[in-house]
Amino acid sequence: MAGYDDFAEIYDAWVQSVPLTKHNQAFYVAEYLKTAGTVVELGVGNGRIALEAVRQGKAVIGVDSSTVMLAQCRQRAEAAGMAETVTLIHADIRDFVLPEPAELIALPFHTIGHLVTTDDKCRVVRQVFDQLAARGRFLLDHFVFNPARARELDRAPRLRAEYTSATTGRDVLLWETSVFDVNEQTMRLFAWTDELEEDGSLAQRRYRRLTFSWLHTDQMRAIIEEAGFVIEHAYGYYDRRPLKDDSPEQVWVARKP
Numbered sequence: 212m213a214g215y216d217d218f219a220e221i222y223d224a225w226v227q228s229v230p231l232t233k234h235n236q237a238f239y240v241a242e243y244l245k246t247a248g249t250v251v252e253l254g255v256g257n258g259r260i261a262l263e264a265v266r267q268g269k270a271v272i273g274v275d276s277s278t279v280m281l282a283q284c285r286q287r288a289e290a291a292g293m294a295e296t297v298t299l300i301h302a303d304i305r306d307f308v309l310p311e312p313a314e315l316i317a318l319p320f321h322t323i324g325h326l327v328t329t330d331d332k333c334r335v336v337r338q339v340f341d342q343l344a345a346r347g348r349f350l351l352d353h354f355v356f357n358p359a360r361a362r363e364l365d366r367a368p369r370l371r372a373e374y375t376s377a378t379t380g381r382d383v384l385l386w387e388t389s390v391f392d393v394n395e396q397t398m399r400l401f402a403w404t405d406e407l408e409e410d411g412s413l414a415q416r417r418y419r420r421l422t423f424s425w426l427h428t429d430q431m432r433a434i435i436e437e438a439g440f441v442i443e444h445a446y447g448y449y450d451r452r453p454l455k456d457d458s459p460e461q462v463w464v465a466r467k468p
Contacts, residue, residue, distance in 0.1 A: 215256065217419045219279040221404060222257060224372040224385050231449070231460070232259070232320070235352065238449035238462070239319050240264045242350055243271060248314030251342070253304045253335075254322035258284035261297060270296040274307045305334045312344035318351035327397060327424045329434075336438040343467045349440060352449075352462040356425045361391045361398075371402070381414055382407045397424045428454065428461050440465035 218225065226232045236259065243250045243264040252261045255273025257280050264271055265288070275281050281299050288294045300307065304318070305326070316339045326332050339349050372385040384405040391398045399422055406415040426434070428445075435442055442465045444451070447458025454461055 215275075215277040216279040218402070218421070219257070219277065219283060221385055221402065221419070222280070222283075224374045224383075225402070226259060226320075228372040228385075234449040235320055236260050236263060238451075239317055239350065240267065242315065242317070242348075243269050246315040246348070248344065249309075249311065251309060251313045251316045253307070253316065253318045253339075254320070254325075255284060255299070256280045258287050258297070260317075260319055262287055262291065262293065265293045265296050266291065270298075272298045272300065272309065272313070274300045274302050274304055276301065276303050305331060305338060307338065307342065309342045313342060313347060314344055315348050315350065316343055318349075321353050321423075323351055323353055324423045324425055325421070327422055329430075332426065333434055333437070336434050336440075340438045340440060340467055345467060347467045348443075349435075349465045349467070350463065352460055353426055353431060355447075355458050355461050356396070356427060357459075358393065361389075361393065364389050365391045376406060379406065379414075395424075396426070397422060399423075431461060431463065435463060435465050439467065441468060 239260045240263050244267060249272065250269060251272045251274060253274050255261050255275045258273065261271040261273050273284060278301060281301055285299055288297045323332055326335060343349065366388060368386055368388045370384060371387045374383050376383050387402045389398045389400050401418060401420055403416060403418045405413055408414045432442065442463060444464040445454040446452060446462035447454040448460050449462060
């Protein structure tokens, strides 16, 4: 996700403020570890999930279109002495090509939502199908859209995190707001940081923007099946509870015949 170049600096604070990131990390790492063959993570980012699997002994190939996030991932792998067991590929996830078919390809943490159009979502799922070995598995997740929650969040500024800048040592406030278009199933996300002087005055403010989209569960199921996959499991959260209408997440496990 090239748009994440601008988010790289705040990404850790961003994900740490979301409780589900601990749960999705544990889910994906467990799936990576039990896979005998090649494991690929699309949208690998700074390696939050992949490097934990590598630390536990599983080699992972990571694909991302953000050079900045890939650089962070590479630096972390090198610092941890794991550079030889993680392979990083700079590519668009819609047309990535692997050196050999994989046994598992994962698209974690709502990453499919960064592909705004339905055509692009279908394209990445078809590409995953093409890059998998026979009987290979595809894992992905997405949030379940909640209209009431969207109305609550629409255009409402919210303090997401507080942290200290590693560069300047100043206190930083991380804010966000979203503008929803329910008919188009899209949202524009605005995130900004306020870096503060010791006296509380504003030293610097910086804005970042992303466009995101969502799929309802029936739409997701259709895209996965139309690509040729057989759906093995549809979970409503990372603890593998069944997917229901009121589930907060949709977590899919599909297999290539």
